[in-house]
Amino acid sequence: MMIKSGPTGARTFPEKNIVVDLVVAGGGLSGVCAAITAARQGLKVALVQDRPVLGGNASSEVRLWVLGATSHMGNNNRWAREGGLVDEILVENTCRNPEGNGVIFDMILLDKVKQEPNITLLLNTAVYQADMRDASLIRSLRAYCSQNQTEYVLTAPLFIDASGDGVAGFLSGAAFRMGAEKKEEFGELFAPSEEYGELLGHSLYFYSKDTGRPVKFVPPAFALDDITKVPRFSSFNAKDHGCKLWWIEYGGRLDTVHDTETIKWELWKVVYGVWNYIKNSGKFPEAETLTLEWVGMIPGKRESRRFEGDYIMRQQDIVEQRTFEDAVAFGGWSIDLHPADGVFSEKPGCNQWHSKGIYQIPYRSIYSRNIRNLFLGGRTISVSHVAYGSTRVMATSAHVTQAAAMAAVICKEKGLLPADMNAHMPELQQRLLQTGQYIPGKRFVSPQDHAASANISASSELVLKEFPGKPLLKPLDVSTAQMVPLQKGKVPAFIFHAESNGATTLEAELRISSRNGNHTPDETLARQSIAVQPGRNCMKLEFDAEMKDNTYAFIIFHKNPAVTMHFTEKRVTGILSVFNTVNKAVSNFGKQTPPEDIGMEAFEFWCPQRRPEGHNLDFKTAEGLNVFKAENVRNGLERPTTEPNAWVADWQDVQPALTLEWNEPKNISSIELFFDTDYDHPMESVLMSHPESVMPFCVRSYRVKDETGRVLAEKKDNYQSFNRIQLQEPATTRKLVIEVEHPSPDVPAAICAVRCYSGN
Structure with missing residues (x-):
């Protein structure tokens, strides 16, 4: 028994002072990525989170899947999964948690943070006060932990607000906005009317499970008693659960910060009313053995405060894909606005309009314009309400906040404040690129590399003339396109094979994107009608066309169910098939046809299929696609863009190896390797399962040797994109040999980038 005597009367909680280089407020995915990014660069970081788990909307408390520019593979943004730390986490989760268990995702985030000795993690700790040096500088944040009844004073020269509602920004006096701007302010034609509403609401989900025996459900007294108050009530079924019910939304007419508890109770009413309807209406006999396994205790928030930086992004930046000299990240989710009345609205649950490709996010939008040592992270960044409809999703938010964290690193090193970083933009961009943070239009270049x-040189370089092995026959039930990386000049001839039971005509097209770097096939270079005879047909396509740039071309075969095309089970880095299909989850109905007055573009969707589908069309080309050269590993790009940007070994190479040689010895301390983890796969973090736990293109085993054959490093069971090898002892050598193994008989080995450095 512990007895402590002391003065009676009023007491105070103990206070603990923590002094660090950077305080990150908010432990959602954005805050986690920021904290780890900064900690790995040497900063002492305090990560303060007001919940018992990390992950925010991605955590087991809310259970929303992480998504970003890939948009469930439902748009034309190819190879667009975000890079850097958020990619590392999603790849890790896919390997360890392919079933999409939210509790396991919590564990993975916690594990990542706890592996960093430079991070002080404070869970269950809410920031409640900002102490200021003056009106424009934060000295410290005060926070309180309800579990240990301790107050914390978090002091640092720099702060990142990744709290979602912008608690640090609000308390410190940072300029912010709530609600939608009128069309006239930024010339945004998609700006919503008052009738539609100015804020996105909150959502709250539930999970069910089958017990194998009858289960009854008695609803609470507060449950919604009339399900017809929900206009979409006929959409409910016994199978959907979790964030597939994203449209159970409410609160857009209220204060989405201060009315959160009110909003939560309304959502609880709906959820328990929905479950009562499913269990007790008699319309769902399949639900007899189902029980309600989990209901969210806190709602997932979509929108609250948006803070003002030196630049406010707007609709035109997204649609026109405007370029910025200070680009540090990118987005690609649709502009996705929801009716403010949410689940009680007669309108569709969302209004998604896509752009033709990904767009840059500028550095000037990720720091406060009036609080000089405050970075903006997550969904708090400086955007209009319309642009926010795209930038708010978690993978984009995390990608942006990684950039804020790296900027904080440079600020600390050079004694700068966030706005001063604009003079050091090339350095920031290069340090981000080095970690795998993809920035459209930028390449990694380092004089130290x-x-x-x-x-x-390489043991072999794939020149893709044809796919080896037997073809796979599949009917042409949907229009299909083979994406092929072509070089500037005349388009080579291609041979495809088709079979049919009768005579028919097959329509083919050669298309490219009107904007190099996009993957929306909106410009037709040539057309060809092909007479198909009964039996097997060898079809030679000779398009009279010239390529103006090195870029991807789309060889399109329009839908004809009477024809069976030859596909292949072989897959190659940077080679992809796409299909003109429908993905209602992201408002993809094969073609986007917006109203003329909302400032969005009309175009077709050509999207990949999830494996094990999505096979390449089996083609031959006599000249061969000679785009997989060893030189690609130092071109500064680690993913396919306008080309595959990778060295790929030949199918028949039994010992693939890449060799780097110098005329004089180099002192090598560290080596960086990038492998292909399929940036086209979205890797949703929860609910959805994945076809494999390791991406089929990823090299699993490799060895690095010096000129004497001594093994400097070796790894088996690799599954990550970025491998950084810190040698125990520096190696002085004129040669590095990187030996790799083919991932499988169906996929040749590929390396996307190699770098090597002296020192740390």
Whole structure:
């Protein structure tokens, strides 16, 4: 028994002072990525989270899947999964948690944070006060932990607000906005009317499970008693659960910060009313053995405060894909606005309009314009309400906040404040690129990288003339396109094979994107009608066309169910088939046809299929696609863009190896390797399962040797994109040999980038 005597009367909780280089407020996915990014660069970081788990809307408390520019593979943004730390986490989760268990995702995030000795993690700790040096500088944040009844004073020169509602920004006096701007302010034609509403609401989900025996349900007294108050009530069924019910939304007419508890109770009413309807209406006999396994205790928030930076992004930046000299991240989710009345609205649950490709996000939108040591992270960044409809999703938010964290690193190193970083933009961009943070239009270049001066050769280089092995026959039930990376000049001839029981005509097209770097096939270069005879047909396509740039072309075969095309089970880095199909989950109905007055573009959707589908069309080309050269590993790009940007070994190469040689010895301390983890796969973090736990293109085993054959590093069972090898002892050598194994008989080995450095 512990007895402590002391003064009676009023007491105070103990206070603990924590002094660090950077305080990150908010432990959602954005805050986690920021904290780890900064900690790995040497900063001492305090990560303060007001919940018992990390992950925010992605955590087991809310259970929303992480998504971003890939949009469930439902748009034309190819190879667009966000890079850097958020990619590392999603790849890790897919490997360890392919079933999409929210509790396991919590564990993975916690594990990642706890592996970083530079991070002080405070869970269950809410920021409630900002102490200021003056009106424009934060000295410290005060926070309180309800579990240990301790107050914390978190002092640092720099702060990142990744709290969602912007608690640090609000308390410190940072300029912010709530609600939608009128069309006239930014010239945004998609700006909503008052009738539609100015804020997105909150959502709250539930999970059910089958017990194998009858289960009764007695609803609480507060449950919604008339399900017809929900206009979409006929959409409910006994199978959907979790964030597939994203449209159970409410609160857009209220204060989405201060009315959150009111909003939560209304959502609880709906959820328990829905379950009562499913269990007790008699319309769902399949629900007899189902029980309600989980209901969210806190709602997932979509929108509240948006803070003002030196630049406010707007609709035109997204639709026109405007370029910025200070680009540090990218987005690609649709502009996705919801009616303010949410689940009680007669209108569709969302209004999604896509752009033709991904767009840049500028650095000037990720720091406060009036609080000089405050970075904006997550969904708090400086955007209009319309642009927010796209930037708010978690993978985009995390990608942006990684950039804020790296900027904080440079600010600390150079004694700068966030706005001063604009003069150091190339350095920030290069340091982000080095970690795998993809920035459209930017390439990694470093004078310290010895790979830049090496003579690079390979045991083989794939020249793709045809796919080996037997073809796979599939009917042409939907229009199908094979994406092929072509070089500037005349388009080579291609041979495809088709079979039919009768005579018919097959319509083919050669298309490209009107904007190089996009993957929306909106410009037709040539057309060809092909007479198909009964039996097997060898079809030679000779398009009279010239390629103006190195880019992807789309060889399209329009839907004809009477024809069976030859496909292949072989897959190659940077080679992809796409289909003109429908994905209602992201408002993809094959073609986007917006009203003329909302400032969005009309175009077709050509999207991949999830494996094990999505096979490549089996083609032959006599000249061969000679785009997989060893030189690609130092071109500064680690993913396919306008080309595959990878070295790929030949199918028949039994010992694939890449060699870097120098005329004089180099002192090598660290080596960076990038592998292909299929940036086209969205890797939703919860609910949805995945066809494999390791991406089929990823090299699993490799060895690095010096000129004597001594093994400097070796790894088996690799599944990550970015491998950084810190040698125990520096190696002085004129040669590095990287030996890799083919991931499988169906996929040749590929390396996307190699870098090597002296020192740390």
